[in-house]
Amino acid sequence: MTIPLINFAKLTSSDKSTQQQEIKRLDQACRDIGFFYLIDTDIDTALINRIMRAAQRFFAQPLQQKLAIDIKNSCNHRGYGAVGEEQLDEINKADWKETFDMALDLPSDHPLAARYPKMYGPNQNPSDPNVLETLHDYYVTAFGVAMKVLEAMAQALDLAPDFFTRCFKEHVTVLRMIHYPPRPEQTHDNGAGAHTDYGCITLLLQDEVGGLEVKHRNGEWVQATPMEGALVVNIGDLMQRWTNDEYTSTTHRVKASAADTHRYSFPFFVEPDYETQVACVPTCQSNTKPAKYAPILSGDWIQSRFDATYAYREQEA
Template identity: 55%
Template sequence: MTTIPVIDISALSSPDRADWAGVIQQIDHACREIGFLAITGHGISKQQLDAMFDLSKRFFEQPMDAKRAMEIANSSNHRGWGSHGAEQLDPSKPTDWKETFDMALDVHPEHPVVAACPELYGPNQYGDMPGFQQQMNQHYGLLLSVAKKMLAAMALALNLEETFFTRWFDSEHVTVLRLIHYPPRPADQPVAEDAMAAGAHTDYGCITLLAQDAVGGLEVQGNDGNWISAPPIDGALVVNIGDLMQRWTNDAYRSTAHRVRNLAPGKHRYSMPFFVEPQFDTPVSCIDTCLAEGEQAKYPPITSGEWILSRFAATYAYRQKTA
């Protein structure tokens, strides 16, 4: 395999589940073999994606003071702008060369779920850019609809009820829409040959939907340990399996390491991952249909919130300082 498979999922919009069969088989195969795929026919227009990349560019071009007013380190629930060096995905490498913006469901501070898990729920920080909050929330809703289709297809592929995964996304889930800007490295600073714009890592949640611009640089680790390019496909979304799904499926579906390589001098890269993460108290333990006769579960039961917070603590400098 020289790149990730591309699957047209338009059949998942059919009300007749019989029409889903071929797509479900393709998704299941990709999840088991590499844990990465690109999807077309998802229903989000290229014009919408282009508008979001334009929004992202304008957001990151704001003055530094405007972005610092939304700093993620000042958010109890991990929402807002993250500066260069805030995140280190690969602990063996220098901090990642990027800036980010994270948003999720806006939850009022007095909502009971905030009291239950204040580290993952609460208000977003949007800043003062006109139209930014509205456009982010609209796109969040579009992506969530695609994610639920994918999760329903995966449940059916695993011989489960169609709502096995999606039921944990009916209300207080912690799915995050992130904007990422990878700026060029300063020309006068030497860069190690193996330095990454984003270090090798796996994602924490169930699945991730990723829109990437035309610059490229995303690489996926294959079964043999070699790195495979996942080049941009116009209008497509990249989908990958996260750690929670791997735990749920006892490694049947693979949470695959991926990274972003250094970019050519002078290039700005933008991407938008959508981290599909269930409500904080979702119990994640081995699915019976993923156990062969005599096979044991490889992971102890855990809640989604416990897992995600453990990964935040290992990845973000500001959380380590707090600890």
């Protein structure tokens, strides 16, 4: 199995023939494996270098300084997560990584924060203004790329181009920074346990170290080798439900970093408005293939997955 390569410039080309050819390739990738490399995006080298430096500065801080914005102090899951806080593989050991999560920054008295306090509300921000500015710049740029990818997916499924993107007015899309520190001797090799992502799609920027592995349907684990300037994009569980399993949410994992090696990555979890009614899209069902999943609110689904993954949220639930 190889991970396909999709050209963003072609996907958004004004030349309809070029665009349609790339949309067909995108559609095939989403059906066959649910993973692809995305090249020639609007995320330029300068911004990539900035966010890599920002992550290094943030995670190099003393632990007590990072714990000032501990994610356990945030009811809406924003801020710093220490090593071992998350366990993506619900059976095996906790992940060997530390994280920082941010999303739309809404005041605590915002109507959505009042209605859904576990999903909306204020961020817990890094104290370094340069780090914060870089995160905001990356969030806005990556969101623009994600919306173009979702438009292409809608067209591939013979839907209106805005079928998915119209559900992103008050979205819960999350930008995460991850640091995989060196693995101590005699420690398990689980950087991030085997899992599928929860939302629509994920756009992953990774450094040159590598470690991401994708599970083929035959059980083989395939390396998603870093490619300079490229994003790794994958389908999430919510999109698989939405498309009646036409698009595949594929299991993946990250091996722990070797001794003296630090790895940084930046998943951008693209998740729609909480109250989005996720029901099987009309072009993915028929008399011979009825809808497999009952309709569900996007936010209810995402929240249930968070509660199963983080011990502190499970206790609250």
